Amino acid sequence: MKFTQLKDDINEGAKPIYLIEGDDAYFRTKAEEQIKSAFLEMPELNFSTFDGAQYKGANLTDITSAISAFPFMAEKRIVKITDFYPTEGDYEKYIKPVFENFPETTIAIIVNTQGKKGVDLKRKKCVTYIDCNKADRETVAKWAYITMKRAGVASSVEACEAVADYCLCDMARVSKEVEKLIEYGREGGVNKAVVDELVYKDADYRVYQMTGAIARRDYDGFSEICYDLLDKGFDENAVIGSLLNYFKNLLTVLSSDMSDRELASSLKMTDYVLGKTRQQARAVGEQKLIGYINALYSLSSAFKSGQITQSGAFESAIARIFFD
Numbered sequence: 001m002k003f004t005q006l007k008d009d010i011n012e013g014a015k016p017i018y019l020i021e022g023d024d025a026y027f028r029t030k031a032e033e034q035i036k037s038a039f040l041e042m043p044e045l046n047f048s049t050f051d052g053a054q055y056k057g058a059n060l061t062d063i064t065s066a067i068s069a070f071p072f073m074a075e076k077r078i079v080k081i082t083d084f085y086p087t088e089g090d091y092e093k094y095i096k097p098v099f100e101n102f103p104e105t106t107i108a109i110i111v112n113t114q115g116k117k118g119v120d121l122k123r124k125k126c127v128t129y130i131d132c133n134k135a136d137r138e139t140v141a142k143w144a145y146i147t148m149k150r151a152g153v154a155s156s157v158e159a160c161e162a163v164a165d166y167c168l169c170d171m172a173r174v175s176k177e178v179e180k181l182i183e184y185g186r187e188g189g190v191n192k193a194v195v196d197e198l199v200y201k202d203a204d205y206r207v208y209q210m211t212g213a214i215a216r217r218d219y220d221g222f223s224e225i226c227y228d229l230l231d232k233g234f235d236e237n238a239v240i241g242s243l244l245n246y247f248k249n250l251l252t253v254l255s256s257d258m259s260d261r262e263l264a265s266s267l268k269m270t271d272y273v274l275g276k277t278r279q280q281a282r283a284v285g286e287q288k289l290i291g292y293i294n295a296l297y298s299l300s301s302a303f304k305s306g307q308i309t310q311s312g313a314f315e316s317a318i319a320r321i322f323f324d
Contacts, residue, residue, distance in 0.1 A: 002131050003027040004143060010038045014076065015128040016102035019121050021112040022132030026171035028111055031130050032080070039107055041074035048077075052084030052110070060086070060094040067098055067106050080109045085118035099126050135171065137272040140164035143171075144178050151182045154189035162192050166201045169270050173202070203229065207242045208276075211250070215283035219322050226318075236314030237303060243317065244296040250281035251289045295320045 001009060003022075009015075020031045040047055048066050055063055063081060071077035086095055102108075110121065122129035135143070141160040148155045163181070167173040177199045181190045184198060201209075206225050213222035229239055249267055253274065256263055264274045281289065296317055303313040 001129070002139070003031055003135075004139060006031055006034055006130055009128075010034060014039050014107055016104075016106070017099060017108045017110065017127045019110045019112065019127050019129045020132055021110075021114065021122065021129065022134070023114060024132050024134045024171050026175060027132035027135070028113075031132055032109055032111060035107065035109055036078060039076045040078050041076070042072065043078075045072040046074050046077035047080070049080040049082070052081045052086075056086075057090060058094070060090060064094060064098040067108060068103055069106075071105050076105060076107055078107045078109060080111065082111045084110045084112060084121075088119050091119040099124065102126060134270055135169055136270050137161065137164045137169060140167075140169045140171065140174055144174060147178050148182055148185070148190060153182050153185040155181070155185065156191050159190050159192045159195045162195045163199055166195070166199045166205055168202045168205055168273070170202070203232070203234070203242070207246050208273075211243070211246050212280055214321055215280045217322070222318075222322070236310045237300065240296055240300055240303075240313060240317050243321075244293065244300065247289050247292045247296070250277060250284060251286065251293065253278050254281040254286055254289065292321060295324075 003024075014035075018031075018035055020028050022028060036043070036047070050063050050066070052063075063079070066079050069077065099108075110127075112121075121127050141157065141164045144160040144163045145155055145157065148160075163174060163177055167177060180198060181194065184190070185194060188194075206229055210222055210225040210229075213219075213225065226239060229242075230236070234242070252267065253263065258266065260271065260274060263269075264271055267274070267277075269277065284292075299308070299313040299317050299320075302308040303310055308316070
């Protein structure tokens with residue numbers, strides 16, 4: 001199940017084993033908190049934690065013994081295991097007998113950042129898998145909308161989509177920005193104008209917008225975003241570096257023969273961002289991208305070797321992109 005489905009699932013009762021896995025730290029933390037909040041009493045007596053990476057072979061009996069222990073004056077005890085990637089052999093010999101005959105008085109929470117070599121726990125029937133990978137734009141916008149609605153704050157779909165875009169679907173940032181919007185919008189609600197005013201646009205998103213302006217040949221839009229970045233602490237060389245990295249990503253997306261899933265994972269993009277990046281890459285074109293990359297490499301090298309000033313390299317980069 002997705003993280004966003006966990007709350008409803010908890011309302012139906014506890015599962016014996018939860019596998020919380022994914023690359024979004026906010027989702028992993030909140031999933032663990034929701035399970036503990038629902039089922040854990042007297043944590044000082046009924047909660048124990050293990051670093052799974054430290055347990056192999058016969059040492060795994062320390063974990064299975066903790067799972068088999070009875071809670072103290074409570075219905076459940078919880079055993080948390082982090083970074084748990086047992087081998088097939090260890091699973092069959094030490095873990096399977098306990099996992100497939102799990103005590104009703106215990107809940108196991110396994111928290112993994114990502115799938116690694118070893119037994120595929122999420123495919124085990126006894127394990128409830130919670131997908132905590134970075135969410136797509138639609139899921140993040142829906143989360144922002146529902147969270148504000150539960151707090152009594154009305155918001156528009158456009159505003160919530162803007163929150164997702166400006167935060168690059170990073171839930172740690174989204175959650176903080178939504179808290180701020182809730183405080184501001186208790187009387188008048190939240191629309192896109194409010195989001196534009198209050199939510200800081202992630203630098204990567206601003207670079208994305210800036211590159212979009214290049215694809216549209218929108219010099220005024222490019223300049224506005226570019227100088228906004230400079231006002232927020234970027235120096236000219238950092239802007240050149242950001243443009244260079246982004247053009248390289250565009251070229252990779254345009255020329256790669258990897259599947260969308262492999263490419264999104266390699267570039268650390270959501271499916272939505274990958275789709276938009278591909279649109280921009282096609283709008284610019286392969287030959288122009290190669291030309292931009294070569295020119296920006298040359299200007300960056302010239303600045304670092306003292307052949308040109310930082311501001312000179314920056315102005316030359318703009319001239320190369322828009323007026324060459």
